Amino acid sequence: MLEIYFTKQKRTIEAKEGETIREAAIKGKISIYPHVFKILNCRGRGHCHSCAIEIVSGTTNPKNEIENQQLTKKLIKKPNLRLACQVRVSDNMVIKTHV
Numbered sequence: 001m002l003e004i005y006f007t008k009q010k011r012t013i014e015a016k017e018g019e020t021i022r023e024a025a026i027k028g029k030i031s032i033y034p035h036v037f038k039i040l041n042c043r044g045r046g047h048c049h050s051c052a053i054e055i056v057s058g059t060t061n062p063k064n065e066i067e068n069q070q071l072t073k074k075l076i077k078k079p080n081l082r083l084a085c086q087v088r089v090s091d092n093m094v095i096k097t098h099v
């Protein structure tokens, strides 16, 4: 089991290698979505970019095409941004949500 620490929530959850950060957060009862996007999100399909997170530490799979398309403008200011529904857990991580 791997661990993910969420800085805003000040909580650590366990995650299985290979699952997405979104899946791990839902299991750990941590909301990665801001405001109305808790209800209105694409359910992990990579279309809404409401699950944007900042990777503070931990190695991940490289950004995929969906992330590069969805985060183009935001990536200029914050290059560590990722979509929680697209990042596979492969290491212990520290994550900032609602960015």
Ligand code: FES
Pocket (backbone or CB within 6 Å): 041, 042, 043, 044, 045, 046, 047, 048, 049, 050, 051, 052, 083, 084, 085, 086
């Ligand atoms: S949940 Fe919509 S892009 Fe991740």
